[in-house]
Amino acid sequence: MLAGVALKWAHQDFSSVGIGLRDIFGGGLSWDDFLMTLGVLTLAITPVLRVVTLLTLWILESDWVFVGVAFGVLVVLSVSISLGGG
Amino acid sequence: MPLLVLAFGIGFKVAVASSLIAVVATSTAAGSVYVGKGLANMRLGMVLEIFTTLGGITGGLLALVIPSGVLAAVFAGMIVVTAVLMLRGKDPHSSPQKEQEAKQDSGEGHEKAGSLSGSYYDPFQRRQIHYQAKRLPFGGAISFLAGILSGMLGVGGGFIKVPAMNLGMGLPIKVAAATSNFMIGVTAVSSLFVYFSAGYVHPMIAAPVALGVTGGALFGTRIAGRVSPNLLRRILSVLLLVIAVQMVLKSLGVHFG
Numbered sequence: 001m002l003a004g005v006a007l008k009w010a011h012q013d014f015s016s017v018g019i020g021l022r023d024i025f026g027g028g029l030s031w032d033d034f035l036m037t038l039g040v041l042t043l044a045i046t047p048v049l050r051v052v053t054l055l056t057l058w059i060l061e062s063d064w065v066f067v068g069v070a071f072g073v074l075v076v077l078s079v080s081i082s083l084g085g086g
Numbered sequence: 087m088p089l090l091v092l093a094f095g096i097g098f099k100v101a102v103a104s105s106l107i108a109v110v111a112t113s114t115a116a117g118s119v120y121v122g123k124g125l126a127n128m129r130l131g132m133v134l135e136i137f138t139t140l141g142g143i144t145g146g147l148l149a150l151v152i153p154s155g156v157l158a159a160v161f162a163g164m165i166v167v168t169a170v171l172m173l174r175g176k177d178p179h180s181s182p183q184k185e186q187e188a189k190q191d192s193g194e195g196h197e198k199a200g201s202l203s204g205s206y207y208d209p210f211q212r213r214q215i216h217y218q219a220k221r222l223p224f225g226g227a228i229s230f231l232a233g234i235l236s237g238m239l240g241v242g243g244g245f246i247k248v249p250a251m252n253l254g255m256g257l258p259i260k261v262a263a264a265t266s267n268f269m270i271g272v273t274a275v276s277s278l279f280v281y282f283s284a285g286y287v288h289p290m291i292a293a294p295v296a297l298g299v300t301g302g303a304l305f306g307t308r309i310a311g312r313v314s315p316n317l318l319r320r321i322l323s324v325l326l327l328v329i330a331v332q333m334v335l336k337s338l339g340v341h342f343g
Binding site for chain 2: 018066
């Protein structure tokens, strides 16, 4: 994020456009927009990784009830991410 | 979020998307501290997250169809309520005893595997505090509502979840706050991707906001102990009321400058 913002500042380009998930992976973004968006996406993924980590820990502890709960949360988040790709 | 709308003239839904990213940044930075201390009950957090994330998606989808003016008015109403509660609320550090308690860091906490119970050591009371989450359906319903508000207005939802967990589910306030802090990042993400799909995430706005919030949170934790809680509460309450009035006027089409 910081690199993208710094590049934008260096280019004196403060234009702001909405970017969807498909724009990130479809190419066509400027390098500074790509860096900023990648940073935002990385930040957005960290809570998902938090849930995945808990799921893994509870599998190792054989706490199957909460494995199911964490899996349920991941399913809901997957629905949200798939909506985002639409 | 109101600052983005009122001071920078950014569209309400773009501001909400940026605010959700800020919530994720705050949760990531602060939540890890509580998890490390064992204060956040992650099992309870995950159970409530099922309801909150469903609420978040619902709120995000509702925000796409509800006019921005209506959302701004709802947001203004919410912060008026928050401001009034803050002005009327008692200062938790109003006595030397309470100040001493506030300065004490809680000891290591533990959650019991396979259940929604746990414990932590309270150094002020000098004993292990045990707790068991109760009234799960109530907590689930409130979490769903908090998720809807988060998705619609770009807030974390903690101002609803913490009182619900503390007063409704019987959790100690420190556990409720720590668990909520852990949860709000996941809640924000559940609706954030809905805003991605609608093109409301502007990296040129979201990235500086996230960076600023992270830096501000780190700075704020350093100076928090040096500021009078009473003064901070009054300043914040007045500020919130001014923002609420401006948000209502903006939603009615009255502009300044």
